[in-house]
Amino acid sequence: AQSVSQHNHHVILSEAASLELGCNYSYGGTVNLFWYVQYPGQHLQLLLKYFSGDPLVKGIKGFEAEFIKSKFSFNLRKPSVQWSDTAEYFCALNQGGKLIFGQGTELSVKP
C-alpha cells in the first residue's frame, strides 16, 4: 500500500537556523508530491509541489524541496527559518486525487 512517512515529529530551531524536514514515500508508480503547511489555527496551505521535470522545486516563503527518486524522498528545506515559520508541515502523495499524508512535523522556531 502507498504510504508517506515523515521522520521528525517535532523540530525546535532558533531563528536563522537551517531547516530540513524528511519525507519518504512508498509508491511504485509516477509520483506527484506536495508539501502543505498549517499555521496555528489555520487551514492547510500549499507550500510547493512536484509533478515532473526538475527535481528541485521552489515554493513560497523561501522553501524548496528535492525529489530523489532513488531514495524515495522529498525533503523540505529552508536555509534560514523565521519565527513566523512556526507551524505544522505535511508531506503528501497524490494518488489519483486521493492525498496520502504523512504524520506531520511540528516546527517551533525560537526568536
Add this chain to the structure above:
Amino acid sequence: NAGVTQTPKFQVLKTGQSMTLQCAQDMNHEYMSWYRQDPGMGLRLIHYSVGAGITDQGEVPNGYNVSRSTTEDFPLRLLSAAPSQTSVYFCASSYLRGSGETQYFGPGTRLLVL
C-alpha cells in the same frame, strides 16, 4: 472568491447525536473531499466526490455519509456520533480529480464528541 468554506467552526455533540458538517466552494471545482486530522496521524481521507451525484469512500468512511447534489456543496453527515469521531475535519476541493491537481482546503471544523 471565498474559496472553500466550512461550517460550523466548532461543535460539541453527545454520543449518539447526529449532525451535518457543511462544505461549500465557489471555484467551480469538480472534485471535493473530506479528511479528518488526528494527532500523530496526519490527515486521512473519509469520502470524496468527482462531481455532482457521484461519491465514493476513502480510507476511513465508517460512521459518515456524504452526498453531492450540486457542484458547490459537499456535506458530511455523522449518523450517530461516537467519541472516536472527535477530530478536526477538513474539506478540500480541486478543479479536477487527478494526481497533478492542487487541492485547496477549508478552515476546518473542530468536533468534540462526549
